[in-house]
Amino acid sequence: MRRRHIWVVIAAYNEVGVIARVVVEVRRCGYMVLLIDDGSTDATAATAEKAGAVVIRHPVNLGQGAALQTGIEYALREGADVIVADGQHRVANIDVLIDAMAKHNVDFVFGSRVLGGAINIPSTRRLLLKAATWFTRITSGLSVTDTHNGLRAMTRRGAGAIRLRQNRMAHASEFLNQVSASKLIYVEVPVTIEYSAYSLAKGQKLGNSLSILVDLSAQSLHR
Numbered sequence: 001m002r003r004r005h006i007w008v009v010i011a012a013y014n015e016v017g018v019i020a021r022v023v024v025e026v027r028r029c030g031y032m033v034l035l036i037d038d039g040s041t042d043a044t045a046a047t048a049e050k051a052g053a054v055v056i057r058h059p060v061n062l063g064q065g066a067a068l069q070t071g072i073e074y075a076l077r078e079g080a081d082v083i084v085a086d087g088q089h090r091v092a093n094i095d096v097l098i099d100a101m102a103k104h105n106v107d108f109v110f111g112s113r114v115l116g117g118a119i120n121i122p123s124t125r126r127l128l129l130k131a132a133t134w135f136t137r138i139t140s141g142l143s144v145t146d147t148h149n150g151l152r153a154m155t156r157r158g159a160g161a162i163r164l165r166q167n168r169m170a171h172a173s174e175f176l177n178q179v180s181a182s183k184l185i186y187v188e189v190p191v192t193i194e195y196s197a198y199s200l201a202k203g204q205k206l207g208n209s210l211s212i213l214v215d216l217s218a219q220s221l222h223r
Contacts, residue, residue, distance in 0.1 A: 065171025116190030
């Protein structure tokens with residue numbers, strides 16, 4: 001698969017301290033990098049652009065779901081064959097997703113910490129992930145093992161079936177609901193995620209699980 005047609009979409013908010021390294025590592029692997037700067041108040045956008053990313057800026061912070069939808073739409077307009085959403089993981093994991101897509105001839109590939117590994121994950125985070133997986137299995141009908149892993153790849157056809165309306169973290173469950181509705185084929189692959197003090201500070205908090213349920217419930221009532 002021609003790597004110049006594989007776009008890695010990264011949603012970022014105030015990530016100036018780490019974004020250059022992420023962009024450089026992904027670009028070194030031959031992938032296009034599209035960074036959606038979601039209303040950052042620091043130099044995230046300028047730093048990412050200098051490192052080699054294509055940058056789109058949201059004037060205000062809209063949330064990860066909105067940023068990823070912006071990135072998916074832009075990459076499709078630019079002729080992307082494959083889109084990898086959320087590249088702020090080990091770069092080697094991206095290659096795992098791309099290889100699985102070609103091997104299994106599927107439209108969606110999801111990374112799974114359950115099948116792979118989660119290093120230094122707090123017990124509260126593990127409980128939240130289990131609850132989210134249980135909830136999404138019930139609502140989407142997909143037998144996935146890890147619903148809130150942001151690392152996922154999709155073909156052009158798969159990306160065309162995604163229309164995220166949930167701007168916040170509930171978009172992860174919404175994404176899987178739309179995959180289920182599309183009837184397109186997916187596969188999960190093992191990936192390894194390492195939790196650091198920085199990533200835990202930036203990540204989803206246990207208390208946010210209630211707001212995710214509220215967001216998804218409101219969405220189902222307005223269908």
